[in-house]
Amino acid sequence: MTIAVPTVRVEDKLYQNRYLVDAGRPHIKVRPHKSPSPNLLALTRICPAKCYELNATGQVEIAADGCMECGTCRVLCEASGEITWDYPRGGFGVLFKFG
């Protein structure tokens, strides 16, 4: 038996958070690819802000506006060069009210 969980909408969770988005300067970029590695593909499921999505032609894309800067994707995919990861400029990004 598993625990019944209503459909989880990450967007609703992120909506509670405060962000100062640095428009036009995303702090994470995905390297162009034909098909994603297992780790890159895993990010579509395990990124806690659901920033990574698979597009219609099978590539992983990122929209980093809701990023909480945890670094999970960096730990999994930076060394291979599949993503580049920088901090947002000072003052930008997620601003935890409680942390």
Place this chain on the structure above:
Amino acid sequence: MIEEKFDAIVVGAGMAGNAAAFTMASCGLKVLQLERGEYPGSKNVQGAIMYAHMLEKIIPDFRDDAPLERHLVEQRFWMMDNTSHAGIHYRSDDFNEAKPNRYTIIRAQFDKWFSRKVREAGATVLCETTATELAYDTAGKVVGVRTDRAGERILADVVVLAEGVNGLLGTRSGLREMPKPETVALAVKEMHFLPEELIEQRFGLKGNEGCVIEAAGTISRSMTGLAFLYTNKESISLGIGCLVSDFAATMESPYVLLDAFKNHPSVRALIAGSEVKEYAAHLIPEGGYKAVPQLFGDGWVVVGDAAQLNNAIHREGSNLAMTSGRIAGEAIVQIKGRNLTASKKNLALYKTMLESSFVLKDLRKHKDMPALLHTNSHTWFMTYPQLISLAAQNLVRVDGTPKLEKEKATTAAYIAARSRWGLVRDALRLAFAWR
């Protein structure tokens, strides 16, 4: 822009950075602290439990004005399957003491308070400033940092890297390796607000008393993980974390795990009717002693989560962060006081002092625990919790089955799941890793 030279630059304003900056500034050193967030705490996430003893060593009278939520009088450890929990609860009126031992805190508020103390001690704190690179002299010694603000590099005798578990500066500069997926956990957390009196009713608390629940079991879906529920004054911090390598292998979604934990019958009633005001995610160092990197070099030291100084077995992190920051600060003050340079040889003092503190002693004691739990996660986080629940239910359910038959059934279930030899081996492995 800043052109003067500092005795020390501290990168980051979390527990470790604040402890280091406070310690050095209090002793008269000229300290610059850089924080990339809008305010100290705006990038920091913790459960959070704060240990008084370690803060007393830095700010003895912190209880006068620090934003503390509740002092803990009860600790619950739960072993969960999908419908049950078996628990060890410890509650003591002894924790209602004049100077309580453990408090829940809310990091954004606490870090602002700590940072105010750092500024009052005389340090310069510069927020909204990301340190982007280390600056070196021709001999390869770290002599300062560059930031994302326009201008020259900022110079200092020593740089204290308190940049957190996901610190870019030290890893990009090759001072330490980036954390590996199997040495960090990803934790997600929500803040659930409830009226104060409702929290006190549900947990049997009065006044500022608080309760902590830490839970392992099928909720982590056979991954190495832990869930937690901490009572604050008028909110409950609730979350779950598992190893990043396990997340990558299983492709489980952390938010799904979090909502499953919230909907567990043992948890649901505790948070019913709450208003969620924040959702956070953060990495936790889990590698233990074997993952601790080189801690010092020419012109630099690394402290706190950035140095993997986290005791995952005892779920202690902020106290190791605070203590390593304080000790690094004290070592630097001593070096400065003897008119020595911040060379690698002299900064080895920090490591020596840390070795004789609880920080590295505790981590060394449990050095084999991460490997044990991380490589047998299904056994420890799925099989045993289910067996414990089965045994407990068999014990308490009265259905006319003779007790001897019940006990035989329980024993048979354990042997079927792990085999006789397997049970002995698991017990020995746990005992050896723990000792």
